[in-house]
Amino acid sequence: MHAISHTHLSLERLQEILENGEKLTLSQEAVDAINKCRKYLDDKMEDLDRPIYGVTTGFGSLYNVTIPKEDLSQLQHNLVMSHACGTGEEVRPAIVKLMLLLKVQNLSYGHSGAQLITVQRLVDMFNNDILPVVYQQGSLGASGDLAPLAHLCLPLIGLGEVRYQGAVRPALEVWNELGWEPIRLQSKEGLALLNGTQFMSAHAIWSLLQAKRLSQWADLIGAMSLDAYDGRIEPFLPLTHQIRPHYGQIATAERFLKILEGSELIRRPKEHVQDPYSFRCIPQVHGAVKDNLRYVQSVIENEINSATDNPNVFPDEDMVISAGNFHGEPIAIPMDTMAIALSELASISERRVYLLIHGYRDLPKYLVAKSGLNSGFMIPQYTAASIVSQNKGLCWPASCDSIPSSNGQEDHVSMGSNSATKLVRIVDNVETVLAIELFNAAQALEFRRPAKSSPLIEQIHKDFRELVPYLEVDTYMHPLIMKAAEFIRTRKYL
DSSP states (O other), X not given: OEEEOSSOOOHHHHHHHHHTTOOEEEOHHHHHHHHHHHHHHHHHHHTOOSOOTTTTBOSGGGTTOBOOGGGHHHHHHHHHHHTOOOEEEEOOHHHHHHHHHHHHHHHTTSSSOOOHHHHHHHHHXXXXXXXXXXXXXXXXXXXXXXXXXXXXHGGXXXXXXXXXXXXXXXXXXXXXXXXXXXXXXXXXXXXXXXXXXHHHHHHHHHHHHHHHHHHHHXXXXXXXXHHHTTOOSGGGSHHHHHTSOOHHHHHHHHHHHHHTTTOHHHHSOOSSSOOOHHHHTHHHHHHHHHHHHHHHHHHHHHHHTXXXXXXXXETTTTEEEOOOTTOOHHHHHHHHHHHHHHHHHHHHHHHHXXXXXXXXXXXXBTTOTTBTTBOTTHHHHHHHHHHHHHHHHHTSOGGGOOOOBGGGTBOOOOOHHHHHHHHHHHHHHHHHHHHHHHHHXXXXXXXXXXXXXXXXXXXXXXXXXXXXXXXXXXXXXXXXXXXXXXXXXXXOOO
């Protein structure tokens, strides 16, 4: 059980919650903050001497239209309903579940004005795996993630669809089945639900969790390729990295020394005096990715431990401030840099694949004994090259674009939602390219027998062979690549 509180929520804790299937509960601290803020707003409504954006007014460029008190609940209902304009592919359930958790966290700080019953319903949805159907397109990443968060919150008012017990069903149908009543939103509440960066942040968290896993696998697979290629260990020795002390570079070099400890192949005399850059510069490239992930993690953790809706309510100071905490720029730019970093992980991996299949250093051409009759591993490299090229297009930074909206009132937007969704695509692509490298490296290592790699690499190779066999002749390769991807998705090593 995870208690939603104002304690710092880390990436590692989020991973534990998701992997262990933990339920959520609201701490007393969160309950008190939510109730205090709601009571303040309700009391304020009785003695209001000026319009407050989103509380007594319309939204966006309609900020100057005052809404009668008796229509304020309908105003919030209409807001959620009218903003559910998402299109495109569905957001994957794992990310939607993160969105629910992050929205609850955001509302728990007591600066949003949500009712306790509303926050509790989001908790109940999380705990019962009732996941709203959310679409990838529609957010500008500026006034919060309006369209996707509207789809996330439609079920609260009995609208929209949810994925529940393996099927997509109307939310109201599920509510009736569970004995839940749709929630009647109060003043400001719809805005609290729709303003916020939880769509972007959830994509970033999911991508970070996968990226850290893929970064670790890139080292393991790169080490297997290095040994299979008969590469040299000198580029990983500490003296070089002490005179260029980037954290990630040092960490990568140290890790390779541990991974390859005990390898017969790495110790044997070499005829070649140096390796190509895709091997020799692994510490510099893989290390730069590690440094980027550390930076992005620090930014995203700061974001998910923040109140990012608008306006911000401060009961103790008797202030309601309309500002810009929903603007996605602080995380849009880091997500774009993370996309670039991850694409480089795939780019250098594809180059190692290229070297393994070209008949260098006593490896057979295309990693089969009878090439010509057999194409062997020729085409997996094509696939990797195609994916790497696609990543280059996806790496164009979405955050450098802005299209004004809401009649010019929202005149600069982050496009961080586009940064987020294409980042997820790049993560998937990197996983596939690394799977292709593992597929090739395991095959190449067979041609170094009877010499062996390190105990760790040999264990990985042995486990991999339980899913993907050594290939003597041509075969249908797509299923084997998919099995390789599954292997690095489900196995954990040093």
